[in-house]
């Protein structure tokens with residue numbers, strides 16, 4: 001029962017928001033403390049705690065849901081978005097409140113976005129375990145009230161997502177020491193991440209992405225943290241070493257910030273499934289080994305132009321589950337290591353916009369799962385090692401343009417696929433020789449720019465993000481299993 005409830009909610013979230021990942025888990029009340037009011041609730045005289053009932057009326061009024069004040073017993077006239085539980089004396093207490101139109105199927109009460117607010121009466125619900133507001137205050141921008149820090153010690157899940165909240169993350173949220181999930185995704189929060197959050201020692205998911213948080217990431221340690229998502233903020237400084245002792249991490253996303261300092265050595269975080277440090281200013285070199293990361297499926301480090309390193313020969317060698325490796329625009333030099341061709345599950349490999357030289361390793365012909373390869377804008381030369389099958393499979397997701405002289409061998413049997421070759425940005429090895437150092441690939445760049453570059457790359461971006469999405473979701477599923 002408990003699992004199916006979570007799964008249902010997750011599925012709803014997935015369907016409703018294919019463009020984003022959710023870390024919302026509505027705890028299942030039935031699991032923890034005896035029966036829930038259900039179809040059999042009329043069999044006794046249970047009543048909602050009168051103080052809590054008044055508090056719920058206040059909260060409903062403040063969100064533009066005055067209709068609820070006509071309900072004589074809020075726990076009995078249950079609507080989607082309220083959950084209650086009886087105590088020993090059969091008095092019902094509110095344990096969960098949710099607002100916002102997640103999808104057509106989840107009919108949580110919606111908020112009137114022009115005048116909603118969070119009523120301070122919320123602190124009169126001492127048994128609350130879950131509080132969830134989604135798209136509630138968008139046109140009435142307001143800070144996250146500091147009184148949320150006084151919510152009861154049972155609170156495990158606090159989600160304030162896409163609500164248009166402004167100002168800082170209140171220091172007082174650090175008083176919610178029993179929290180497992182704190183999700184403040186996509187508001188307009190600014191200021192720095194409060195150090196007080198470090199007091200929430202059992203935190204499993206910290207999602208502060210899509211805000212304007214600045215300053216450095218504080219020295220936080222969360223032994224149980226599975227998900228750390230701070231992407232799309234203005235965070236600076238280096239990644240604190242304390243995060244490297246969060247041994248339960250499945251997902252780290254620090255992308256699209258202003259982080260600097262050396263690329264963190266994540267080899268000790270053995271559970272990792274997804275690492276995204278892209279669009280920052282991290283510096284090289286790479287950690288010499290990632291051999292402990294047996295579960296890693298996506299490593300996205302692209303657009304860190306200050307890394308300026310060579311790819312170590314065997315760094316990625318034992319990542320047997322790696323599906324996505326993105327190392328674009330990192331100012332990488334030297335050759336592509338042969339060992340990259342030995343990643344059995346690799347589907348997406350982006351090494352474009354670097355200074356890589358030499359030829360494409362022949363081991364790449366064994367990348368049987370590869371469906372997207374970008375090597376464009378490097379200094380590669382020589383013949384391409386792909387079989388007709390791989391070539392055909394990748395088609396337009398193969399980008400080889402703007403290199404020093406990549407070409408196809410007449411013997412490869414690729415010659416009759418001339419359109420695809422042309423789109424991928426390469427010519428025949430023989431004609432290449434006679435043209436000496438003149439790069440042929442500009443022709444195809446022009447062709448791409450003029451004809452269909454935007455649609456093409458938009459489509460491939462979409463595909464890619466679908467895949468990343470899939471992995472994120474799988475991380476979240478795992479995370480759900482951990483939670484309950």
Ligand SMILES: *[C@@H]1O[C@H](CO)[C@@H](O)[C@H](O)[C@H]1NC(C)=O
Pocket residue numbers: 149150172175
């Ligand atoms: C929160 O915790 C701080 C100590 O960090 C304490 O001084 C403060 O009174 C607490 N606030 C509330 C609202 O409980």
Ligand SMILES: *[C@@H]1O[C@H](CO)[C@@H](O)[C@H](O)[C@H]1NC(C)=O
Pocket residue numbers: 166167168190191192
């Ligand atoms: C946060 O944003 C508000 C406006 O919403 C501004 O007044 C305040 O100065 C900002 N604070 C920081 C630390 O950037």
Ligand SMILES: *[C@@H]1O[C@H](CO)[C@@H](O)[C@H](O)[C@H]1NC(C)=O
Pocket residue numbers: 216217218219240
């Ligand atoms: C974190 O700790 C390091 C050294 O342990 C210290 O240099 C740094 O200033 C601390 N950062 C913050 C934000 O407290």
Ligand SMILES: *[C@@H]1O[C@H](CO)[C@@H](O)[C@H](O)[C@H]1NC(C)=O
Pocket residue numbers: 333334335357358
């Ligand atoms: C490749 O680049 C490295 C470093 O930039 C350089 O030392 C090396 O000579 C280059 N090799 C080739 C074959 O061009």
